[in-house]
Amino acid sequence: MNREYVDLRSDTVTRPSAAMRAEMARAEVGDDVYREDPTVNRLQEVVAELLAKEAGLFMPSGTMSNQVAVRAACRGGEAICEADAHTFHYEMAAAAARSGIQLVPVAGTRGVLTWADVEGAIRPVADYFPRTGLICLENTHNRAGGTIFPVDVMADVAVKARARGIPVHLDGARLWNASVATGTPLAAYAASADSVSVCFSKGLGAPVGSCLCGSREFVEEAIMVRRSFGGAMRQAGILAAAALYAVEHNVERLGDDHRRARTLAEGLADIPAFSVDVPETNIVMVDVTDDAFTAPALAGLLEKEGVSLHALGPRRLRAVTHLELDDADIERALNAFEGAVARLRSS
Numbered sequence: 001m002n003r004e005y006v007d008l009r010s011d012t013v014t015r016p017s018a019a020m021r022a023e024m025a026r027a028e029v030g031d032d033v034y035r036e037d038p039t040v041n042r043l044q045e046v047v048a049e050l051l052a053k054e055a056g057l058f059m060p061s062g063t064m065s066n067q068v069a070v071r072a073a074c075r076g077g078e079a080i081c082e083a084d085a086h087t088f089h090y091e092m093a094a095a096a097a098r099s100g101i102q103l104v105p106v107a108g109t110r111g112v113l114t115w116a117d118v119e120g121a122i123r124p125v126a127d128y129f130p131r132t133g134l135i136c137l138e139n140t141h142n143r144a145g146g147t148i149f150p151v152d153v154m155a156d157v158a159v160k161a162r163a164r165g166i167p168v169h170l171d172g173a174r175l176w177n178a179s180v181a182t183g184t185p186l187a188a189y190a191a192s193a194d195s196v197s198v199c200f201s202k203g204l205g206a207p208v209g210s211c212l213c214g215s216r217e218f219v220e221e222a223i224m225v226r227r228s229f230g231g232a233m234r235q236a237g238i239l240a241a242a243a244l245y246a247v248e249h250n251v252e253r254l255g256d257d258h259r260r261a262r263t264l265a266e267g268l269a270d271i272p273a274f275s276v277d278v279p280e281t282n283i284v285m286v287d288v289t290d291d292a293f294t295a296p297a298l299a300g301l302l303e304k305e306g307v308s309l310h311a312l313g314p315r316r317l318r319a320v321t322h323l324e325l326d327d328a329d330i331e332r333a334l335n336a337f338e339g340a341v342a343r344l345r346s347s
């Protein structure tokens, strides 16, 4: 590994550690299509228990997990989601393409949808309207900057959605982060959703995999949908072993990522060229307020200095902390930012 290189693009860039690889090599496996992979079965039970759901289903990716949930859970032609949701932006219009379901994006506040936001988007019952069949929430919220959907706001949406007979799906790719940051158990968040997807490859260091949890009946349906999407796997225990290792060893340490994100944000806020949101978890959103340069120009220069991050637009940068970064990397990144800003201003 090149220790001089600081990769702040995403918490998905981590590589499995030697200890994780050892668990993968040791994993007992079987054919998971026959439900005979003991390691996959154990992972599914462990995660379902953490989320206090009846059952879990190992998935190759967070995208497939969300899309299987949308297909299996949606009871109508439309699913409501937050306007910046991953499901809306980054899943290739799959709800429409794969399942004939139209996503209805509703603008929330920092990724949070209140019942007041959701209610206005629910279709009245009429012969000429599609039926609202699902509400999708995201916690933590990626595009909003790793923001936490408060557990009581989720509960309010869930109670009122249930009263209207509309199920709730939670994209909890980074629900671990919300739980560690607030001290709220995963199950308390999951209680407000009929289906929950969590990922092992974002922040937890596993190379691949997600788990979709819900009622036994829902998971039976999801097994068939996953198969139809090409996501049924065979000796997937090798991957499930990495996920089990990740859940056992890499959840509590997310607090370190949150602390480093705050240190990075505070350091950047001291540079007059930026306006920085206080990070709630491991994602730092930085707005370039200096007219002398753009976010892509800065990202390009930083890349040459060995610091990699995404420009999300002409004035916005995103930096994400993860388990391959230490305090010295954050220091190095801050120094590179200062140097790059000075160079751009003087050019």
Ligand SMILES: Cc1ncc(COP(=O)(O)O)c(C=O)c1O
Pocket: 012, 060, 061, 062, 063, 064, 066, 086, 087, 138, 140, 141, 142, 171, 173, 174, 199, 201, 202, 210
């Ligand atoms: C909130 C959220 N949901 C779902 C996904 C999709 O996960 P995957 O890349 O495993 O398909 C991501 C990916 O970053 C994400 O941030």
